[in-house]
Amino acid sequence: MRILIVEDDALLGDAVRTALESAGFAADLVGSAESARSALQTESFDLLILDIGLPRENGLRLLQGLRNRGKILPVLMLTARDGLSDRVAALDLGADDYMTKPFEVPELIARCRALIRRANAVASSTVTLGKLTLDIAHKEASADGQPLELTQREWAILECFALNAGRLVSKDRLMSTIASWEDELTPNAIEQYVSRLRAKLGAAARIRAVRGMGYRLDDGAA
Numbered sequence: 001m002r003i004l005i006v007e008d009d010a011l012l013g014d015a016v017r018t019a020l021e022s023a024g025f026a027a028d029l030v031g032s033a034e035s036a037r038s039a040l041q042t043e044s045f046d047l048l049i050l051d052i053g054l055p056r057e058n059g060l061r062l063l064q065g066l067r068n069r070g071k072i073l074p075v076l077m078l079t080a081r082d083g084l085s086d087r088v089a090a091l092d093l094g095a096d097d098y099m100t101k102p103f104e105v106p107e108l109i110a111r112c113r114a115l116i117r118r119a120n121a122v123a124s125s126t127v128t129l130g131k132l133t134l135d136i137a138h139k140e141a142s143a144d145g146q147p148l149e150l151t152q153r154e155w156a157i158l159e160c161f162a163l164n165a166g167r168l169v170s171k172d173r174l175m176s177t178i179a180s181w182e183d184e185l186t187p188n189a190i191e192q193y194v195s196r197l198r199a200k201l202g203a204a205a206r207i208r209a210v211r212g213m214g215y216r217l218d219d220g221a222a
Helices: 010-022 033-042 059-068 084-093 105-119 152-163 171-178 187-201
Strands: 002-006 026-030 047-050 075-079 097-100 126-129 132-135 140-143 205-210 214-219
Touching: 002 010, 002 033, 002 171, 010 026, 010 105, 026 033, 026 171, 033 047, 033 059, 047 059, 047 105, 059 075, 059 084, 075 105, 084 097, 097 105, 126 152, 126 214, 132 152, 152 171, 152 187, 152 214, 171 187, 171 214, 187 205
Parallel strands: 002 026, 002 047, 047 075, 075 097
Antiparallel strands: 126 132, 132 140, 205 214
């Protein structure tokens, strides 16, 4: 899953990005509302972490603009402003969650996971599809009762498939899920990761290719 961080404090923003990447997310960092708007127009993200106190245009105006244009991306406000009026304003404008600085990294990671699950209509951190089970909170997966040994990118792709089970997922969507701007990734690399996942899943679940459109994860039933 890919997250965009909007934070003008470069040191703090880099620390948040590092923490998210250590937790298995792909994360990108920008320092202004203008840069965030440009990124959101050209790239696909699963979650936006947004500060209020940004230069020139604050985070609340950016949030309002996104919601006015019908953007349904989950938004977590992460800000030093802890007043009731700020929390109420952010939530009324369409924020999905609100955290104040300083914060505990494990709580931030847990809230990110919860918001992404909610956006994909997944109520629990455990996702079961046929004989495939994913524990998203602990980043563990099993096929037919046997634990799967997955690389970080294999896990990220499988998680994306599981959260979109039965729906088509394009190669571009998979690329944006596992790669930030600093990564170089090609469609051929996606095909290789998918091929490895198919081998590891065996008959527990099937990753079906839909020519020219992408992939779909189904249970192992024929």
